[in-house]
Amino acid sequence: MKMTKLYSCLIFIFTLVVWEMVVRVKEISKIILPAPTAIAANLIQHFQSGYFYPHILTTTIEVLGGFFAGAIVGIGLGFLVAQSKTTQEILQPYIIASQAMPKLALAPLLVLWFGFGYTPKIVIVALVCFFPLFESTVTGLSHVSREKLALFRSLKASRSQTLLKLRLPTAMPYIFSGLRVAVVLSVVGAVISEFIGANKGLGALIIASQGMLDTTLMFSVFILLTVKGMILYQSIHWIEVIFFKKYHYSRGDLK
């Protein structure tokens, strides 16, 4: 286990060293490809000046706001649809249609409707998060073995008892994998929606740095976005490990 971690670190360091060397030896312009050391210096400088913080905050608000809204609607609708075949059949075409339509293409329209504030971005992020959560909730709630359903029937469990004590616990790992997918997608959603029209946020910063031909800054933002995505993904993972581990019996690797 420790050896594998060492190797992944080595790959990282090796890549950085090669990158740095190529940039220096070939004298590549920093507008095309800035050196890792230059990016690091840029990151440190902007953190020290406090330049990044309002942008990080803005994107975080959009990501979390949209993520929670999308999660609530996705999981909620998932519950509703999993309840009965009828609701499933009625709603299914609309839900698939809503997913087939590229949601990011809606961004210009949402800007038109809601202006340039937080609202259109949160709506986009929510739309992006919705589907993986809806899908995983429906799958999870319907993936109960027939034996367990027969057991609950023989014990005369009511519909709500079967839902709460059997279907929901079975769905837990599915919902969490949906959350992990959704949280990473929500960063993508927030950035793209900022491309369309925003003066704050990490996506807006990418557009600004493009305008200023400040490629180094752009790379710094890439790194911030990657780290943000990883932190969010890991937070979901830790929430699951700490509070919901017992529902994850089938995966021994969850430690």
Place this chain on the structure above:
Amino acid sequence: MTIIACHDIALQFKKDSLPVLEHVDLEVQEGEFVSIIGKSGSGKTTLLQMIGGLLSPSKGSIHLLNQEITEPIDEVTYVFQKPVLLEWRTVLENVLMPLELKKRVTQEDRDKAKKVLAAVGLENQEGKYPHELSGGMMSRVTLARAFISEPKILLMDEPFSALDAMTKEQLQFELLLLTKQFSATTVFITHDITEAAFLSDRVILLGNTPANVVQEFAIPFSKPRSKELKFDPSFTEVVRELYQSIEALGDRSK
């Protein structure tokens, strides 16, 4: 007192297909242990599910404790072929399940669950999760879960079929003690004729297509029975008799 009474029941899954069961009559007396044997596909499980109220017969009636059965009732506990446990619950929480679905679980219930667990040989294992248990231990948990609600009637569908021979023998022996202790009337399905003979007061042979009761055997050995009984020549004779009756059915029921 007659606890289970099936009168002329038939079951047909589809209108134009052959019935699975037809003209089945079966009565079980209070405290009796009855096994149903028969080849696979002979409708044993179907019959048991009907008695448990999980399936409705197309014809005829089933009375348990003098009431007609249309759905599962509280006095009956059904034990499934595979040990069906909820993986996210500890042994104790699994055993408490039937009570939890009826009412708020009290400390008293927990103590009782621990007692029942001890009776099936699972002292101090109540905090474990199902994936930490062996197949035999899982079966023991399902037994404990079956007995916690002190069922008047216990319906068991090949509960030991997936176990190794040693564990199976031990659990058969313990099941006899438990049914005695909780005075549960038991209907037990098995394809293991030695098991049927060892456990039962009476063995019912199901056969033919559509299936009905072909033959009944009273098992003459008094209870409590010792494990040694299986080596007794008179016991072997009973097993042989059962075996020959099944063989005599030929392949028609396949």
